[in-house]
Amino acid sequence: MSQIFHRSTNTFARITIFGAVFVLAFVTWAFTELDRSTYNTRATEAREQPVPFSHAHHVGGIGLDCRYCHTTVETSSFANIPPTKTCMNCHSQIWLTSPTLEPVRASFRENKSLDWIRVNDLPDFVYFNHSIHINKGVGCETCHGRVDKMPLTWQENSLQMEWCLNCHRHPEKFVRPREFITTMGYQPAGGQEEIGQRLVHEYNIQDARLLTSCSTCHR
């Protein structure tokens, strides 16, 4: 009887069997990398807005406090997107004829909100509250990054659950005194570990077991 397979089939079979291990390992690695990539999370991708609002100019240049616009960040779950009237506090006086700002003036004239594009969007199954984070000493910068250096706003972090848990498991590595809450480029006056431990105690930050309980965020 003639041979069914060519001699090379032996080599081919060995390569596929042993190669499968490497292929599977590679696929797993590629999957985990892609899952965390900025392509997937859209982190660090500057989003187009109806008006090219620059945090770099308003925060970094002029030095406005975050809470000038995001007024409810200390008291509400939502940090607040300012109404057009907040823009017009200044822009009824300066840059009156700038064509870039025409949508803002139109919004004010017609009493219609600007349709800002949301940048930091958590999934709806996550319960997130800004005020508790601000009051327990989590600085704006910790999650939102150096907003004072963003000409157009981007999402700084992945917003994936493992990123949330980084801090919920070890809050002492991230918390800062409340007086520096909106400070950009904050540097701890001493060891973060030591200050963090003290603040966790002082601000009554719950232990990791409660902070990582499912229903803390998924209610």
Added chain:
Amino acid sequence: MADEPNVHQPKTDIAPGYTFGTVTDQIASVVLTRRTPFFWYAAFGAGLVLLLLFLLAVGVLFVKGTGIWGLRTPVMWGFAITNFVWWIGIGHAGTLISAILLLLNQRWRNSINRFAEAMTLFAVACAGMFPVLHLGRPWLAYWLFPYPNTMGVQPNFRSPLVWDVFAVSTYATVSLMFWFVGLMPDLATLRDRTHNRLARFAYGILAMGWRGSARHWSVYETATLLLAGLATPLVLSVHTVVSFDFTIAIVPGWHTTFLPPYFVAGAIYSGFAMVLALAIPLRSIYGLQGLITDRHLDNSAKVMLATGLIVAYAYILETFSAWYGGNTYEQAMVWHRMTGPYAVSYWSLMLCNILAPQALWFKRVRSKPVFLFISAIVVLVGMWLERYVIIVSSLAQDFLPSSWSIFQATRWDWATYIGTIGLFLFLFFLFIRLLPMISIFEVRTLLPSAKVEEEAES
């Protein structure tokens, strides 16, 4: 030697008169024949129809969710977990036959181990459906495994449900490897005997270059022994872990230490029932009475009787310990089972699992395949009822009478359950048609001529 009277070997494992050639011819012809018996088409067709029913039920489940089943608080496990435990238990006989009986040198197993192992694989496939479908969001089933996910969480390793994942997936993997390694010499036989080019190619790929050299056989023997060693603890561990799903919880009727051995015995009980329910029709359709002899049926029936007695003992112990333990809730649970809304199921299960199999004490019953087939079906029904009673009656009436509620199976419950029977039949008859259902080379070692040569060598 062949014409000597059988005084030295009062018990032969297969019927006399076979030679190496006729064994191979008879088993291989089932696969390589052009004429497939009508029975095969009927059984395969029935399986296919029920499989389509299963796909329909699963489709509706995906669209509408688990609410289409009778799952209502407090009975959230219902049919799904009942069927899971039933199927996974059925698989156990295959592993017992192929691994433990191999290590114990019970050579009669050689003519039933192949299809028993196939039965194991397909039963595990059916069993695996239920926990996944029961998840509610089956597309997230991969969350059951610890993989480097972006959620920063791992499965809860203190939960027996996670142990289940590992127990069952290990079981499926080892069973598959054992089955495939055992198939290789026979795949090579089929490759060499078929005249169909496509079949020769397919069997050739699967045989992985098996040529039957002494070196091949030596490696094969080692691999089989190692796999048998791996599979042996699984016979005990898998159903033990399944029983932990119940015993770790504090629900009355579940939280007892004797559940693991009771579950293992029940698993082997139902598994051997399934072996009989498959072997009896198969051997008469394909005329294999010479290979799967009355002695095989007799032995399987004895195993059934023995494990059935262990299960009966467990039922008695369950009642006794509820009384002797003095726990009000346990006592109430036993009372509810015997007299409550599930009394019919409970007493039917006693009838099927304890009373009916006592007929197997009699040699006359064990030597009649028809009776054996009927008692195997009765035991399969009984073992299903057992899991149903354990799961549903304990959940329906637990500590808080205000939350009591009666479970009512919907037509989708039944469609999913019967559908997996279809999946099983479909896979099993596909296997019968495409692969040798009896291990050719292992049966050849049972022939008297093989024994003579061994003796001459030593």
